[in-house]
Amino acid sequence: MRSKLTQRGKDRREQLIACAARLFAERGYHPTSVSDIVEDLGVGKGVFYWYFSSKEELLTELLKSSNHDLRVRQQLAIGEEPDPVRRIELGIRASLTWFQEHRDYFAIIAFAAADETFAPVLQRNREIAIADTIRHLKDGIVEGRITDQDPEGLAHAIHGVVSELTRHYIIERGEPVDRVADLAVAFCLDGLTNGR
Amino acid sequence: MRSKLTQRGKDRREQLIACAARLFAERGYHPTSVSDIVEDLGVGKGVFYWYFSSKEELLTELLKSSNHDLRVRQQLAIGEEPDPVRRIELGIRASLTWFQEHRDYFAIIAFAAADETFAPVLQRNREIAIADTIRHLKDGIVEGRITDQDPEGLAHAIHGVVSELTRHYIIERGEPVDRVADLAVAFCLDGLTNGR
DNA sequence: GGGATTGTTGACCGATCGGTCAAGTCTGCG
DNA sequence: CGCAGACTTGACCGATCGGTCAACAATCCC
Numbered sequence: 001m002r003s004k005l006t007q008r009g010k011d012r013r014e015q016l017i018a019c020a021a022r023l024f025a026e027r028g029y030h031p032t033s034v035s036d037i038v039e040d041l042g043v044g045k046g047v048f049y050w051y052f053s054s055k056e057e058l059l060t061e062l063l064k065s066s067n068h069d070l071r072v073r074q075q076l077a078i079g080e081e082p083d084p085v086r087r088i089e090l091g092i093r094a095s096l097t098w099f100q101e102h103r104d105y106f107a108i109i110a111f112a113a114a115d116e117t118f119a120p121v122l123q124r125n126r127e128i129a130i131a132d133t134i135r136h137l138k139d140g141i142v143e144g145r146i147t148d149q150d151p152e153g154l155a156h157a158i159h160g161v162v163s164e165l166t167r168h169y170i171i172e173r174g175e176p177v178d179r180v181a182d183l184a185v186a187f188c189l190d191g192l193t194n195g196r
Numbered sequence: 197m198r199s200k201l202t203q204r205g206k207d208r209r210e211q212l213i214a215c216a217a218r219l220f221a222e223r224g225y226h227p228t229s230v231s232d233i234v235e236d237l238g239v240g241k242g243v244f245y246w247y248f249s250s251k252e253e254l255l256t257e258l259l260k261s262s263n264h265d266l267r268v269r270q271q272l273a274i275g276e277e278p279d280p281v282r283r284i285e286l287g288i289r290a291s292l293t294w295f296q297e298h299r300d301y302f303a304i305i306a307f308a309a310a311d312e313t314f315a316p317v318l319q320r321n322r323e324i325a326i327a328d329t330i331r332h333l334k335d336g337i338v339e340g341r342i343t344d345q346d347p348e349g350l351a352h353a354i355h356g357v358v359s360e361l362t363r364h365y366i367i368e369r370g371e372p373v374d375r376v377a378d379l380a381v382a383f384c385l386d387g388l389t390n391g392r
Numbered sequence: 393g394g395g396a397t398t399g400t401t402g403a404c405c406g407a408t409c410g411g412t413c414a415a416g417t418c419t420g421c422g
Numbered sequence: 423c424g425c426a427g428a429c430t431t432g433a434c435c436g437a438t439c440g441g442t443c444a445a446c447a448a449t450c451c452c
Contacts, residue, residue, distance in 0.1 A: 085388070114309070137388075154383065157383040189387045190389055251409095
């Protein structure tokens, strides 16, 4: 896929990514062959290797761009909100909404996270997300709104809650985002303990 | 591998599982071929198919037995503890300890959870674990110790925290169990909020 | 028109993998 | 000893997969 791409070329590239994403989500990465992808699109195999140097490259790009998309979505949702606790809440809601709209990606990300080849990409994605969360947490700690504990640990705990609730309620059960978001936010803020 | 197995046979079976577990953890399931496994053990390929009907069967058995082992560990740790909140805490600590001692299994489980073929086994394992947690939560709710919200949601949130903290601190960083357990327990009990 | 560049085809290749099997070895036991 | 059945061997098979390539079509621009 050397050098310049015309508009037609860019479209093809996006078609391939979209098509591969659907098939990867349905059957998994390894069981989906390059031949499956091009067949599904009704083109020859050479097309794939004109736009991507390998199957690996396609998934890597898919992972990077989807993560970027999610992050942009979070930042838009958070906007200029001054309250750090509310910023975290808005970030959680944006995540859940994004995954509801991109269910396909959940399975792909789960696979990639468990695969030696793609784990580094996912690791980097996660580091970025954790760093974002840590900033809000630190602001909250300074303001005395959030418990004064290691913000990195808190950030990972929050991400754990969000990812498991996404998996179970959004992806597996298809429940409405709001109900799940309320649950996630309530747990992250107050935990299990009753009353105060 | 039909019918009876002598002691020698049982040993071989366990050798194969242990050996496969190590290789699966190192390189992943798909990239580890049956030939790799038997070569590593220094035996012929037929040995594998004498004891297992397929590569799939071996991993399925590995997943089931490891989950059973973890659950026994949790029950031993919990013992006769009457306080439901404390029971949850003991369960969390037992989980973290088990994964520290069986790091190899974390990557394998992560892979299996993302693979269509093995997801059902993992799903079942998870359902059992969630059901255990829910029982403690319900006891705590009745006693007024735990917030009166959907116990299933709370259980998933707890599991999310534990699994992400295990991944990041125990598996990735190799930190001591106690420090991580304290963090997990504190977060699950009180969340982010400061003071009360 | 015509040449350069982009885009497309699909047969083909080498490698690998899960699984089979006919043949042979070891072990316990009557 | 001798036999039955547990266990082991490793060459082999069919299938699949990622990736290549020579040939060809479409498009752009001078």
